[in-house]
Amino acid sequence: MKTQNQRAWLFVTPVLLLVAFNALIPMMTVVNYSVQETFGDNLFFWQGLDWFAQVLKSERFHNALGRQFLFTFLILIIEVPLGIAIALAMPRKGPWVPFCLVTMALPMLIPWNVVGAMWNIFTLPDIGLLGYFMNHTLGLSYDMTQDPVAAWVTIIVMDVWHWTSLVVLLAYAGLVSIPNAYYQAAEIDGASNWAVFRFIQLPKMKTVLTIAILLRFMDSFNIYTEPFVLTGGGPGNSTTLLSIDLVKIALGQFDLGPAAAMSLIYFAITLLASWLFYTLMTMNDNKS
Amino acid sequence: MRFKSLVPALYILFLMLPIYWLVAMSFKTTNEILAGFSLFPQTWTFDNYIEILTDPTWYWGYINSIIYVTMNTVISVLVALPAAYAFSRYSFVGDKHLFFWLLTNRMAPAAVFALPFFQLYSAVGLFDTHIAVALAHCLFNIPLAVWILEGFMSGVPKELDETAYVDGYSFPRFFATIFLPAIKSGVGVAAFFCFMFSWVEMLLSKTLTAVEAKPIAAVMTRTASSAGYELGLLAAAGTLTIIPGAIVIYFVRNYIAKGFALGRV
Numbered sequence: 311m312k313t314q315n316q317r318a319w320l321f322v323t324p325v326l327l328l329v330a331f332n333a334l335i336p337m338m339t340v341v342n343y344s345v346q347e348t349f350g351d352n353l354f355f356w357q358g359l360d361w362f363a364q365v366l367k368s369e370r371f372h373n374a375l376g377r378q379f380l381f382t383f384l385i386l387i388i389e390v391p392l393g394i395a396i397a398l399a400m401p402r403k404g405p406w407v408p409f410c411l412v413t414m415a416l417p418m419l420i421p422w423n424v425v426g427a428m429w430n431i432f433t434l435p436d437i438g439l440l441g442y443f444m445n446h447t448l449g450l451s452y453d454m455t456q457d458p459v460a461a462w463v464t465i466i467v468m469d470v471w472h473w474t475s476l477v478v479l480l481a482y483a484g485l486v487s488i489p490n491a492y493y494q495a496a497e498i499d500g501a502s503n504w505a506v507f508r509f510i511q512l513p514k515m516k517t518v519l520t521i522a523i524l525l526r527f528m529d530s531f532n533i534y535t536e537p538f539v540l541t542g543g544g545p546g547n548s549t550t551l552l553s554i555d556l557v558k559i560a561l562g563q564f565d566l567g568p569a570a571a572m573s574l575i576y577f578a579i580t581l582l583a584s585w586l587f588y589t590l591m592t593m594n595d596n597k598s
Numbered sequence: 599m600r601f602k603s604l605v606p607a608l609y610i611l612f613l614m615l616p617i618y619w620l621v622a623m624s625f626k627t628t629n630e631i632l633a634g635f636s637l638f639p640q641t642w643t644f645d646n647y648i649e650i651l652t653d654p655t656w657y658w659g660y661i662n663s664i665i666y667v668t669m670n671t672v673i674s675v676l677v678a679l680p681a682a683y684a685f686s687r688y689s690f691v692g693d694k695h696l697f698f699w700l701l702t703n704r705m706a707p708a709a710v711f712a713l714p715f716f717q718l719y720s721a722v723g724l725f726d727t728h729i730a731v732a733l734a735h736c737l738f739n740i741p742l743a744v745w746i747l748e749g750f751m752s753g754v755p756k757e758l759d760e761t762a763y764v765d766g767y768s769f770p771r772f773f774a775t776i777f778l779p780a781i782k783s784g785v786g787v788a789a790f791f792c793f794m795f796s797w798v799e800m801l802l803s804k805t806l807t808a809v810e811a812k813p814i815a816a817v818m819t820r821t822a823s824s825a826g827y828e829l830g831l832l833a834a835a836g837t838l839t840i841i842p843g844a845i846v847i848y849f850v851r852n853y854i855a856k857g858f859a860l861g862r863v
Contacts, residue, residue, distance in 0.1 A: 312687060312688055312689040313687065313688050313689070314688070314689055314690070315687075315688040315689075315690060316690050316691060318684035318687075318688035318689075318690040318693070319684075319690060319691075321680040321681055321683060321684035321688075322680070322681040322684050322685070322696065324677040324680070324681070325677050325678060325681040325700070325740055325744060326696070328673075328677060328733070328736050328740060329700060329703055329736065329737065329740055329741065331733075332703075332715075332733065332734060332736055332737040333703050333706070333737060335714070335718050336711050336714030336715055336718055337714075339714040339717060339718070340710065340714055395605065396605055396606055396609050399602045399603070399604075399605035399606055400606050401603065401606075408851045408852065410606055410610065411851055412844075412847050412848060412851050413610050413613060413614070414609070414610065414613065415847050416613065416617070416840070416843070416844060416847065417613055417617075418794065418798075419794055419797065419798065419840070419842075419843025419844070419846065419847060420798065420836075420839065420840055420843060421797060421798045421800055421814070421815055421839050422798050422799070422800050423800045423815045423818065423819065424815075424818070424836040424839050424840070427818065427832060427836055428616050428617070428619075428620045428836055429616060431619060431620060431623055431829060431832070431833060432615070432616040432619050432620075436634065436635065437631060437632075437634065437635055437829075438619065439615065439616075439618075439619045439637075440615075440616075442635045446635070471612065471613060471616065474609075475613070478609075528704065528705045531707075532705075532706075532707035532708065532709070534707070534708065534709050534801055535800050535801055552707075552709075553707055553708075553709035554709075556707070556709045556710065557709050557712065557801075560709075560712070560713050561712065561713060566713075569713070573707075573709075573710040576707055576710060577705075577706055577707065577710055580705050580706075580707065581702060581705060584705050
């Protein structure tokens with residue numbers, strides 16, 4: 311039981327002030343822009359909810375949102391099972407464990423624009439390792455600046471490269487916490503590998519997998535820098551994900567009203583989806 | 599067993615290939631890169647690195663990045679410690695709502711905040727300073743640090759606190775001499791994650807700086823566009839950004855897996 315103590319608010323005040331400064335003031339700025347029109351010179355006119363209506367009806371927004379959902383969906387169905395499979399195959403103890411952990415964590419500590427630049431150099435058709443291999447060794451025609459399918463495959467593979475390790479490390483943390491006695495009991499019962507996975511390993515990984523899926527959802531839904539550096543949203547608009555489109559409207563065209571309305575809709579979708587994921591994944595916990 | 603260890607081996611190979619290519623490129627001359635494909639550098643050159651390490655606009659990019667990342671890590675962990683203690687030990691009016699609100703900030707797309715952040719930090723006269731970037735990164739690092747530390751602190755039995763008070767410890771003395779050592783791996787993990795997300799984030803740090811506090815990312819993009827496309831130089835700059843991360847991972851390697859589980863497994 312935790313102690314009732316209202317003085318605990320003193321402890322959280324510094325955090326509250328810092329995060330509020332960074333979250334509330336910018337958020338109010340966005341809300342302000344989203345309901346006004348400006349022609350420059352700091353003159354603003356009340357616009358009501360027109361911008362929201364305009365964004366929600368615009369085909370451009372629907373397309374970017376559709377691409378964003380497709381991207382996040384592909385990321386989740388590839389990275390989560392792959393991450394679990396790799397974690398299951400990893401050694402549990404011995405000299406290789408620190409080696410695996412360090413090398414696997416490495417991609418996550420590379421600045422995001424460098425990740426984009428690195429994959430750009432890697433995939434250049436004639437002088438990149440992957441580009442050369444695809445075009446000259448396999449004889450395929452692979453050029454992601456020309457071909458939307460190639461661009462999509464490349465950004466997906468890049469994200470798998472960048473973030474699967476997060477799922478691996480989380481799942482691995484869950485796996486090493488299982489006491490050996492569980493496995494011995496399973497062996498005595500003659501349980502199959504599948505049964506061990508389904509009834510021992512998966513339930514034990516549930517908490518960490520919830521965290522993994524939530525983090526992967528949030529971060530892939532908000533992704534900006536890596537695909538922007540790699541493809542710039544192209545060819546055409548084929549890889550223009552939501553954030554890329556938003557930055558184009560806000561900082562490229564300086565259409566503050568529509569950009570602000572789009573920001574709020576975007577944030578609301580992220581929040582709602584995270585909440586849904588969280589509720590669905592923890593539903594059984596509350597029942598039992 | 600043989601087959602099983604093949605899976606992580608292949609995965610690590612896949613992870614290392616693009617990194618190898620970046621490092622290999624950084625040792626090639628521009629002529630060699632443009633002449634065509636070569637798996638290994640034919641004529642090794644250190645010119646790319648020498649250029650970066652002798653040109654102040656280049657190496658100041660690294661120093662600027664390290665300054666604001668360090669500031670952010672220190673601020674985030676310092677303010678997150680008491681807050682995490684409050685969340686793990688006390689119940690108070692609005693605690694659950696506050697915790698959830700903190701976490702929602704981790705979900706906010708950075709693209710949403712880029713422009714308002716620029717205006718906010720210009721208005722308070724902090725634009726183009728290290729502290730501006732450090733404070734801006736607090737938006738997503740403080741909630742994360744609170745979340746991680748709260749997990750580790752909840753793993754410490756309450757009896758520890760109570761015994762200390764019975765022994766006549768004041769709160770600050772208890773916190774500094776007994777409680778902090780008990781959760782030191784948690785502090786390490788929280789600091790690691792703050793370092794990581796502040797080091798890799800680029801959209802906000804680029805938006806909030808111009809000259810004085812320009813991060814390495816901004817230097818890289820400006821070079822890519824101004825000096826033609828000097829791939830070797832770009833590759834060398836990229837390779838150098840991997841090193842601080844690699845050093846930090848090496849130090850926390852035994853805590854990484856635990857840290858990802860946020861002490862809640």
